[in-house]
Amino acid sequence: MNLKSLHSVHFLGIGGIGMSALARWFNHIGVKVSGYDRTPSPLTAELEAEGMVISYLDNMQTVPDKVLQDSKNSLIVWTPAIPKDSVQLNYFKDHGFRLKKRAEVLGMITSGMRTIAVAGTHGKTTTSSMIAHLLKSGGKNIAAFLGGLTQNYNSNLILHDEEGDQASVVVEADEFDRSFLHLYPDVAVVTSADPDHLDIYGDDTNMMEGFRAFISLLPNGGHLYIHYKAFEKLGISEAKPWKTIIYGKDKGEVRAENIVAMPGAFHFDYVSSEAKIEDLELKMPGFHNVENALAAISIALDYGLTKSEIRKGLSSFKGVKRRFEIWIQEEDRVFIDDYAHHPEEIRAFLSSVKAMYPDKKLTAVFQPHLFTRTRDFAKGFSESLSLADEVILLDIYPARELPLEGVTASMLMDDIQSPRKSLKTKEGLLDYLKQAKIEVLVTIGAGDIDRLVAPIVNWMKQHENQV
Structure with missing residues (x-):
């Protein structure tokens, strides 16, 4: 066609x-x-x-x-x-x-281009956006089909120069419905391989087979960048016709050292057997985002970017809408919004927020996404949310699903160990927050919780003016 x-x-x-x-x-x-x-x-x-x-x-x-x-x-x-x-x-x-x-069409569009495909249960949107930005800011001819709106380009699409040198394309390889099997990757990234979408795959074993099938799409001489936890979980053999590079915050041949969490940014050193880049600044905070940056930097080095180009590109990366998006950062109030909708994503996000603001009360508002995901990972959600000092649960966002008997947000309550926890409606949330003691507030979820961001920001700014 x-x-x-x-x-x-x-x-x-x-x-x-x-x-x-x-x-x-x-x-x-x-x-x-x-x-x-x-x-x-x-x-x-x-x-x-x-x-x-x-x-x-x-x-x-x-x-x-x-x-x-x-x-x-x-x-x-x-x-x-x-x-x-x-x-x-x-x-x-x-x-x-x-x-x-969608995935079939994406595969058809990109089949004639050198393709960098980023897969993973979490982290693929941020990682693919980082890769695209580093390469584009470094002068490479890059297109990108992304799963989020990048702050640098205010778009989920980056267009290459059709008259320029041979272009590469960065695509987000979505595991949902096995969509990533329609792609033609020359370079593959696997950021994580945790159980998810069990309504599609049935069980963890089938899902891991899906990831292995995606990796097997690599051609002879291709490159696989894989987080060490995913590498161990998938049992990938390094004796394959492609080059495997394992990365991680504190394990793997590509590592991050001297990580310092600061309000609004993380600093770290990139370390591999071939290169070391010291005191990099990442203005999209999070320990997990430092790991995402390791894969992006490694690919940028393979594309010939210099250390100074990488340093400049990473520092200028503004992040992705709804991924660790800091809306307000004042001495007495902070508000961050994040798309996290899996227990491991929430754990990574809240751990990073606590590292940035260790002496402040952390209030988390979470909207569960999908009845099946809430049912399948209820205990994991409760455990990860317990990192917050106060947890506020909203009703489940159904997306494509019909309600399941007995599956509600309240089923998470008993196992949440936070000192304060409650159930609220979207309509009643703002009134509650106005009466509560808020120091660091985060909203979490992949449904329509983002509709609450603007009202919360407006209230916080009005409160600031009143003070």
Whole structure:
């Protein structure tokens, strides 16, 4: 299929972060883009401002006539997050339209480019964004399809120079629904391999087989950068036709030394058998983000960037929206928002926040994401949240799922060991916070908890003015 010859592409779930990057790419090359999503969002508003036609009604009347009248020159891109009873999805299936999953289209776009694919249960968005920024700031011809909005480019899509030297592309390799098996990686990164998406894989064993299958896509002479915990868990043999580089904060051939946690930044030394770069500054805090930086720096060195280019690029990396995003940092109040939605992500995030503000009370507001994930990892959620001095739980965000009997946010309460813990509604949260003693506040979750960020910021700023 010649993607550039299409006259129309219609997206089902266009507001998703990965889908919207593809929509932007098609829009950039001059293909008419339309789409459906369940609810409006700031991202869908941006897509509409860029000229895309988006509807929030799941019916055929909202689909552009050009799509419906010429199925041969139209493409329907869909995500498994779309419900199986979707009116549009079933119409396109029943009427012979060409349907492709997001990952299939991403694989087709990138198949002719040198591909750096970043996989992992956690860390792939930040790591892929770091890699793209380091290479682009170092003057390399880079494209990137990312799973988050980078603060440096205010986009989830970075376009390469089609007239320049041969381009490389950085892509986020999503394990959900085994999507990453549609890619053609020349360089692979595996940041982590913890159990997740058990509604798709069934059990941890099948999920690990998925990661091994992704790694096996590497060609002879390819490079695998893998966190030492994932390396041990997956049992990857180093006697493979690709080069394996193991990294980690305190273990592996690539390591971080002399890590110093500071409000707003982490400092560390990059150490490998081939290079040492001292006192690097990472303004996207977190011990886990230091580890993500190790993989990004290693790839940048392989691409020929100098130590000074890497130092400058890392220091100028502003981070990714909703990944350790510091909104307010004052002497008497701090507010940070993070996308963490797995127990290990929450553990890494809260541990880093405590290291940055060791003498302050930490209040965590968490919105669980998916009924199945809450059920499968209930004890892990409770244990990781217990790192906070106070935990406030919101209702589960269902996303693509229907409720499961007996599965609610309250099932996490008994095992949370924090001195204070409570259940609140989204509507009642702000009133509670106004009466509470807040020193360091964090909001955590992958659902719609981000809708609370602006009201919290506005309240904190008003409170600051009143003081």
